Amino acid sequence: MDFITGQLNNKQKEAVLTGDGPVLVLAGAGSGKTRVLTSRVAHLVMEKGVYPSSILAITFTNKAAREIKGRVGKMMGGDMWFPWIGTFHSMCLKMLRMYPESLGYRKGFVIYDQDDQKILVKDCLKELDLDSKLFPPKMIIHQINRSKDELIDAEKFNKENASDYKLSIAGKVYELYQKRMLENNAMDFGDLIANAVKMLRENENIRMYFQNAFKHILIDEYQDTNTAQYELAYILSEKHGNIFVVGDDDQSIYGWRGANIRNILDFEKDYPGCMVIRLEQNYRSTTNILDAANDVIKNNLGRKGKTLWSDKGTGGKINYYRAATNSMEAYYIASRIQKGIEAGRDYEDYAVLYRVNAQSRSIEQALRDKKIPYRIYGGISFYQRKEIKDVLAYLKLIQNPNDNVQLKRVINEPKRGIGKTTLTRMEEYAIDTGSSIYEVAGDIRIYPNLSKSVEKVSVFVGIIEKLRKSAAEKSVADLYDDVILYSDILKQYKLDNTIISRSRIENIKELKSAIMTKAEEQYESFGEKLTLEVFLESVTLATDADEETEGTHVSIMTLHSAKGLEFPIVFISGMEEGVFPSFQSFSEGRLEEERRLCYVGITRAMEEVYLLNTMQRTLYGRTQSYPESQFLREISPALIEHKSGGGFGRRNVGQSTRDSFGGMRITKGGKPITIAGFTAVPGEAANVKTGQRVRHKKFGDGTVTNTEGSGGDKMIEVSFDIAGTKRLMASFAKLKIVD
DNA sequence: ACGCTTCCAGTTTTT
DNA sequence: CTGGAAGCGT
Numbered sequence: 001m002d003f004i005t006g007q008l009n010n011k012q013k014e015a016v017l018t019g020d021g022p023v024l025v026l027a028g029a030g031s032g033k034t035r036v037l038t039s040r041v042a043h044l045v046m047e048k049g050v051y052p053s054s055i056l057a058i059t060f061t062n063k064a065a066r067e068i069k070g071r072v073g074k075m076m077g078g079d080m081w082f083p084w085i086g087t088f089h090s091m092c093l094k095m096l097r098m099y100p101e102s103l104g105y106r107k108g109f110v111i112y113d114q115d116d117q118k119i120l121v122k123d124c125l126k127e128l129d130l131d132s133k134l135f136p137p138k139m140i141i142h143q144i145n146r147s148k149d150e151l152i153d154a155e156k157f158n159k160e161n162a163s164d165y166k167l168s169i170a171g172k173v174y175e176l177y178q179k180r181m182l183e184n185n186a187m188d189f190g191d192l193i194a195n196a197v198k199m200l201r202e203n204e205n206i207r208m209y210f211q212n213a214f215k216h217i218l219i220d221e222y223q224d225t226n227t228a229q230y231e232l233a234y235i236l237s238e239k240h241g242n243i244f245v246v247g248d249d250d251q252s253i254y255g256w257r258g259a260n261i262r263n264i265l266d267f268e269k270d271y272p273g274c275m276v277i278r279l280e281q282n283y284r285s286t287t288n289i290l291d292a293a294n295d296v297i298k299n300n301l302g303r304k305g306k307t308l309w310s311d312k313g314t315g316g317k318i319n320y321y322r323a324a325t326n327s328m329e330a331y332y333i334a335s336r337i338q339k340g341i342e343a344g345r346d347y348e349d350y351a352v353l354y355r356v357n358a359q360s361r362s363i364e365q366a367l368r369d370k371k372i373p374y375r376i377y378g379g380i381s382f383y384q385r386k387e388i389k390d391v392l393a394y395l396k397l398i399q400n401p402n403d404n405v406q407l408k409r410v411i412n413e414p415k416r417g418i419g420k421t422t423l424t425r426m427e428e429y430a431i432d433t434g435s436s437i438y439e440v441a442g443d444i445r446i447y448p449n450l451s452k453s454v455e456k457v458s459v460f461v462g463i464i465e466k467l468r469k470s471a472a473e474k475s476v477a478d479l480y481d482d483v484i485l486y487s488d489i490l491k492q493y494k495l496d497n498t499i500i501s502r503s504r505i506e507n508i509k510e511l512k513s514a515i516m517t518k519a520e521e522q523y524e525s526f527g528e529k530l531t532l533e534v535f536l537e538s539v540t541l542a543t544d545a546d547e548e549t550e551g552t553h554v555s556i557m558t559l560h561s562a563k564g565l566e567f568p569i570v571f572i573s574g575m576e577e578g579v580f581p582s583f584q585s586f587s588e589g590r591l592e593e594e595r596r597l598c599y600v601g602i603t604r605a606m607e608e609v610y611l612l613n614t615m616q617r618t619l620y621g622r623t624q625s626y627p628e629s630q631f632l633r634e635i636s637p638a639l640i641e642h643k644s645g646g647g648f649g650r651r652n653v654g655q656s657t658r659d660s661f662g663g664m665r666i667t668k669g670g671k672p673i674t675i676a677g678f679t680a681v682p683g684e685a686a687n688v689k690t691g692q693r694v695r696h697k698k699f700g701d702g703t704v705t706n707t708e709g710s711g712g713d714k715m716i717e718v719s720f721d722i723a724g725t726k727r728l729m730a731s732f733a734k735l736k737i738v739d
Numbered sequence: 740a741c742g743c744t745t746c747c748a749g750t751t752t753t754t
Numbered sequence: 755c756t757g758g759a760a761g762c763g764t
Contacts, residue, residue, distance in 0.1 A: 063753080089753095111754090189754050356751070357750085358749080378752080412740095420741095558750090558751060563753085620748090
């Protein structure tokens with residue numbers, strides 16, 4: 001059908017129309033890979049007569065899954081039975097939910113995130129009487145996670161590392177950790193994949209069931225797959241052999257997280273007779289930008305090889321600016337943006353990228369001072385906030401009272417006078433008797449040394465028991481109300497009564513909206529009542545609580561977060577040896593991944609790129625000089641235009657770049673604002689005082705009733721005449737002082 | 740048991 | 755400079 005392939009170039013068409021068998025699509029940045037993937041799904045269904053339900057399309061992020069779902073739905077008219085489209089984690093979860101017993105798990109197992117993981121690892125260290133100084137939880141967690149990515153279980157890990165003292169200890173922790181996970185009926189993110197593979201490997205019936213079910217498997221961002229995900233895809237595609245993967249080896253930037261670039265590099269070896277299609281036409285950037293990106297990436301040895309081109313015209317040169325300090329670098333960025341806005345650009349056209357989050361401070365400062373609205377991407381999401389996680393821990397505990405990790409989180413939240421000593425003793429008894437802490441808590445009277453805590457612990461058990469009853473009888477939303485009521489979790493926050501604690505209360509209340517929305521969805525999509533189990537799982541695998549795009553703004557984020565995005569104008573800050581590439585990457589063969597990151601950064605830009613660095617940078621409270629990044633030198637000088645204005649701000653600058661830094665304030669302090677979903681429109685808010693009349697764009701007029709904190713952290717409470725009382729962050733509030 | 744102080748380490752983070 | 759964790763004093 002024409003409308004599927006009508007808008008595709010020849011290579012893309014080839015990828016969409018290729019018949020059965022393994023296919024590798026090497027899709028360069030901006031070459032339309034999502035379009036190819038979605039078109040192929042539509043093509044399979046509408047022209048090849050493949051049952052939608054026998055198609056499995058796997059992505060890495062919920063966002064990508066949503067996007068593909070949306071596009072495929074549109075192509076197919078929307079009313080067709082959807083193919084199985086989801087993330088690796090969500091599809092593994094789906095499979096595991098069907099046969100949890102095959103792995104010794106029970107129905108309704110929960111998912112542990114990195115927080116839970118950390119608590120459990122620390123527990124295990126304590127139980128094994130290990131010093132967390134000598135064996136940092138971080139390192140242990142890393143070992144465990146990487147092992148799972150590589151499908152190495154505790155037993156195998158111990159066998160392989162028997163000769164290494166530290167690692168053999170880590171292996172002991174790993175072993176205990178897994179034991180406790182099973183007892184708690186919990187899986188971490190790594191388990192979801194590794195256990196799915198284990199389940200398929202060890203159970204012929206289950207394996208055959210899924211192998212038959214999925215006649216076509218499509219995988220997005222294949223360069224990011226780890227060994228476990230590779231194996232999963234391999235097993236699932238074994239029967240029909242229709243595996244279609246799309247990816248770009250040059251954009252593999254998550255090796256440190258377990259991604260195995262060999263998966264894409266060796267695809268042809270692993271799937272003999274496969275088709276390889278290269279998408280090299282870029283629809284995003286000017287040729288100068290692509291040439292620069294190509295110049296950089298060609299220095300990598302381990303790559304498939306690909307040269308992007310476009311017909312977007314040459315475009316301007318790559319801008320290079322060397323500033324004296326990081327604040328000056330930031331001010332340069334801000335003033336370029338300001339100039340652009342004056343010339344008719346939109347804030348949305350700009351992105352500022354950096355290697356480490358710590359760099360964002362000075363950039364934010366400069367943007368705020370120049371009153372440029374910005375938004376930080378990649379902050380802490382709603383579901384990762386402490387107060388939300390606490391409420392969720394109650395809900396998880398209600399579902400499984402034997403989950404020690406959740407219990408420890410909430411037994412003294414709010415403060416109930418149950419302290420470390422009591423908890424430690426209960427834990428010890430739990431281990432000795434092979435029961436859970438909750439079970440010990442229930443029988444607390446019979447244990448010695450705990451008499452002082454009987455009262456307090458019994459109160460807690462009473463609360464949970466009452467809530468379990470509620471859970472059996474009530475909807476999730478009503479259960480939520482009971483949790484708030486019986487646990488009295490708002491107590492401390494109400495007592496503190498600071499602006500911050502009040503916003504925490506609001507967040508907790510917001511969780512109820514999330515529950516009700518989910519309940520509605522569940523009813524509309526499946527005609528089912530929302531169960532606690534379904535709600536909890538939807539929450540753990542949900543990430544970026546959908547960003548409400550309020551107002552126009554500049555985007556600032558790490559280079560990693562920028563993957564998959566595009567902007568007309570991109571600034572890359574900190575092109576310094578030691579910052580980018582980071583000094584940690586100098587050892588071993590990790591430089592190539594940094595270079596790919598650089599490639600990713602440059603290829604985000606459609607029209608203009610600014611590469612920036614400084615002679616002196618203050619990072620982590622230390623001021624240092626860093627040499628110019630080697631990546632800069634890799635770009636052909638002919639492509640680069642050196643912007644003047646470097647030096648220590650004294651030099652005369654050309655008329656076209658007349659960036660006066662005279663009288664520049666370099667304000668100190670000002671914590672970074674990393675709350676996702678906030679749009680900064682700095683105004684006069686930083687200076688308001690209690691009692692002052694102010695005007696807000698959305699809320700109207702009001703009176704300032706309270707202020708708290710200072711600098712970038714300052715919170716303002718305003719009683720609006722119509723909208724009621726609101727708490728705003730001074731640095732973001734769109735406030736005007738009314739005379 | 741808990742809050743306050745001091746000390747220390749500090750990339751990148753799709754799930 | 756920061757945030758988290760361990761240590762100390764009440």
